[in-house]
């Protein structure tokens with residue numbers, strides 16, 4: 001029989017789990033604190049510009065097809081997907097530019113130009129990445145790990161050595177490539193998983209299969225189209241979607257939650273699924289006897305970076321940019337150190353610059369560009385008003401210098417979004433943008449559990465939980481949690 005389920009948080013994770021649970025016949029209410037749905041993937045519209053506030057890389061399209069397939073739908077029922085070519089453009093120091101084309105031949109040619117036999121080395125590298133990806137998809141990503149032994153199953157033990165779980169990604173890549181540019185192209189995606197390549201398991205070389213073999217895609221209209229698609233599904237299956245509805249605590253009976261308290265009301269619940277930041281739910285929404293993880297646990301976690309973001313509306317076209325642009329500084333360790341070792345505002349930072357108006361005329365007015373600048377910075381960094389402005393000025397000059405094109409005089413929309421905004425808008429622990437880093441001991445069974453150990457009718461989904469950070473990952477988590485509720489509630 002259907003149960004009353006309250007979902008906390010309306011990002012991709014909350015929306016995707018709410019739709020699945022409603023389809024299972026439950027009576028689902030979703031409470032989102034902000035006025036808009038989408039969470040970190042909210043859309044900001046102003047003066048004819050449409051800014052995706054968070055994710056902009058649409059990767060692993062098969063995961064999205066699988067998710068919508070659960071409803072008998074396809075992604076094309078909701079949005080049109082475009083394959084990007086080039087996949088992305090990289091700016092190295094001294095204004096060297098390398099495009100990574102979409103075709104296999106083009107990618108091999110690009111690597112051959114970076115180092116002797118770079119093409120042959122890449123073929124070998126991508127072969128092992130594909131192998132790991134296939135195992136991850138079959139054995140690993142869609143599984144629920146309630147204890148260590150469910151993780152260490154026979155396949156994981158026998159195939160584990162070939163997954164290179166214990167080597168670091170940086171060392172592993174060095175076995176194949178000498179050239180720092182080639183290595184950076186194969187390692188940069190770790191920042192998307194909130195970690196430095198020097199501290200990430202080589203298992204994550206699968207990320208190169210994800211971008212170089214599976215391609216980089218773009219939903220026309222922007223990543224907000226996915227928020228709309230999930231919202232439509234929720235509505236179709238009768239989910240009650242409440243915005244501006246901040247959850248402030250729970251009522252309990254015999255260690256079970258009986259109701260969810262918001263700033264405006266109280267909702268009876270047989271089951272609660274929290275997709276809000278895990279640390280926020282545990283530390284601030286649950287009373288202390290009901291918390292699974294003590295404060296020392298959170299203080300000892302390696303949190304993923306926060307971000308310094310600029311949303312920019314540019315009143316002219318820019319000629320030097322592709323859709324996705326990356327800058328890798330010569331000594332990128334310096335930048336990683338300011339994130340993970342000695343927190344500081346980075347100088348000569350690596351950055352990601354998205355210009356979706358190159359592909360999609362609907363995200364900027366005619367003859368103008370929509371720019372999104374992202375610089376990873378340390379979680380918890382102080383960001384007083386004067387520092388935000390100062391760093392924005394520095395970052396803009398830096399970007400102009402790197403891309404070899406000026407645009408500051410044409411800026412007509414500018415918004416800074418950084419550490420304290422993540423903390424205020426999403427209740428993000430230490431203002432992290434991405435949640436918990438994907439280190440070895442924060443992967444799979446070592447991520448916070450999908451089900452509370454203290455409150456049996458409380459479940460968790462979203463980027464803190466397995467499989468982790470990223471849009472495809474939270475869609476997978478929605479499936480895992482729906483299955484878990486079916487098995488255990």
Ligand SMILES: Cc1cc2nc3c(=O)[nH]c(=O)nc-3n(C[C@H](O)[C@H](O)[C@H](O)COP(=O)(O)OP(=O)(O)OC[C@H]3O[C@@H](n4cnc5c(N)ncnc54)[C@H](O)[C@@H]3O)c2cc1C
Nearest residue numbers: 009011012013033039040055056057247276462463470471
């Ligand atoms: C800048 C940036 C760029 C990214 N780029 C990419 C990318 O290109 N590709 C990719 O795949 N992934 C990317 N990611 C990661 C991806 O966006 C996230 O992993 C994913 O969106 C997380 O979704 P979520 O629902 O778990 O969390 P969230 O989106 O944070 O949703 C949680 C929701 O809970 C709400 N909430 C919190 N507390 C309460 C409360 N007390 N009551 C009610 N509601 C509450 C929050 O307001 C929020 O809406 C990026 C992330 C960021 C920040």
